[in-house]
Amino acid sequence: MLSILNLAIFGLSLSTATILQNGQPRPSNYPDTRIDPNASSFRTYPADAPEISYKGRWDSKHVSWWSAPGIKFGYTGQTVAISFGHLTSPGVLIAYRIGGLDWTFTNVTARGTHLLVSADTPGSSLTTPINPWTFEMRVTNWAYGVQIDSIHVAAGEKLVKLPDFGRRIEVIGDSLAAGMYTSYEGLSSWAYGLGAGLGDTEYSITAYPGICAADQDCWGNPRGQVHQWFYTSDTSYRASVAYGDNPEPWDFSKRPAADIVVINIGTNDQNAANNVSTTVYIDALTKIIQGVHGKWPKAHVIVMSLWLGFYQSGNSYFPGASQGFVNEVCQMCKWFNSDDYLRNQTIYDGVTKKISRASGRPEPFVHYFNTSGIMQHNDIGPQWHPTDVGAIKVASHLQQFIRITFGWDLLATGPEVFHDTLYWNDQSGY
Incomplete structure (x- = not known):
């Protein structure tokens, strides 16, 4: 990680409508x-209306945290407006859409009401109306959040509770999963592309730039994922303002258990600037997996290998000399699937630090996903993070790994996933 990350972590840069490409x-x-x-x-609904489904992590004040959190609901009529509370970040960029149509973007304001769907919205005036319509909103930037105050539809119309999809994925990570430096950040990340691209899958991305697995300060993050994953809020500056030293523990009973948990963390631990030893990193990663297993005993865990960019040597490019704790991570995965662990499991609870024992021998549940060979040097941007195309490649390969390993069908059949990636050549001769 570069020192420029500190600016992003502490929220000193402002969210604007400008997106840079090259x-x-x-x-x-x-x-x-x-x-x-x-x-x-x-007709107005409060933020706690049961018709509103919150995606990702939101606190008791209906403030969003981590990467690509959102809301989803059905509605009748041709009108949807949202009033945002005073804890909304200034000018935060949100994406929203009806049904499976393309995302639309707007910057929203604290204490403001924004009309997001009207009769003029593309698709809203179809000759064959859909009843109910589906509305989805996502926060694009991992460092900013919104507070939902209320949802409005036209007088005489209503919100409709939509059933959740039957499959669930959780991603635990750092800036690589959060979407740092991709065009629409969280909404262009490989983690979002994985969840949305599988189709008919609920997904949550508990990732934040600069964070380590180890529970120590890394690039301005005061705690590591071995601790923070068990809490509602991330490690941002706005979280420290909102909670100080008393963040809300995440209530895992709010949502059904994840079926698959993807873990991609350790790049910041690997950086010499953070002074995390191999032993400390593996201990933290082990406890994260134990914590996941304690909260969701039936979940399968996918541990992704790390990538640390490329360097030029002679007339070609090669991956970083060390891809990050490869042997140690592989040994840890083998240990989790060994008889010694499975017959007498050690479950770690990251909130209470309480150790308990579980009997029985479940099936092996930790899987290793080797990212080697997926990205080339031009898939990594100048700040050592995946480009938009790099993120798409990681998401696509991981989807196939899940399909082959767990038999999950790919159910996304048309709705847009990555925005502004529709490039083509329509000239037959040139």
Whole structure:
């Protein structure tokens, strides 16, 4: 990680509508969606209305945390507006859509009401109306969040509770999973592409830039994932302002257990600047997996190998000399699947530090996903993170690994996943 990360972690940079591609601003014409809520006749639902499904991690004040959190619900009519609370980050960029149509983006404001769906919204006036419509919103930036105050539909219309999908994935990671430096950050990350690209799958991305697995300060993050994964909020500056030293523990009973947990963390532990020994890293990663197993005993865990960029040697490029704790991680995975562990499991609870024993011998549950050979040097950006294309490649290979290993069908059959990646050549001769 480079020192520029400290600016992002402490929220000193402002979220704007400008997106850079290769150092140049990408043209954007995000609509100004703010309205006067008193000028329209609405039916209003509070933030805790049971019709609203919260995706990812949200606290008891309905404030979003970590990467690509969102909300989803059904609605009737042609109107959806959202009022955002005072804990919304200034100018945070959100993505929203109806059904499986393309994402639309807008910057929202604290204490503002934003009209996101109207009769003019593309697809909203289909000749064959869909009842109910589906609305989805996602926060794009991992360092910022929104607070839901209320949801509005047209007078006489209603919200509708949508059933959750039957499959669930959790991703635990750092900046590589959070989407740092990709075009739409969380919404362009490989972790989002994995969950959304599988289709008909609930997903949560508990990832934040700069964080280590080890429980120590790394690039301004005061705690590591071995601790923080058990809490609702991330390790951002806004979390320290909101909670100080008393963050809300995550209530795992809020959601059904994950079926698959993907862990991609250790790049920051590997960096010499953070002074994390191999022993400390493996101990932390082991406890993360034990914690996952304690909360979700039936979940399968996929541990991804790390990638540390490429260097030029002669007239070609080669991966970093050390890809990060390879032998040690492989040995740890073998230990989790050994008879010694499975017959007498040690479960680690990251909140209470309580150790318990579980009897019986379940099936092996830890799987190793080798990322070697997926990305080439041009799939890694100047800041050592995947480009948009690199993220797509990682997500695609991981989807196939899950399909082969667990028999999961790929159920995404049309709705947009990665935005602004529709490039083509329509000239037959050139």
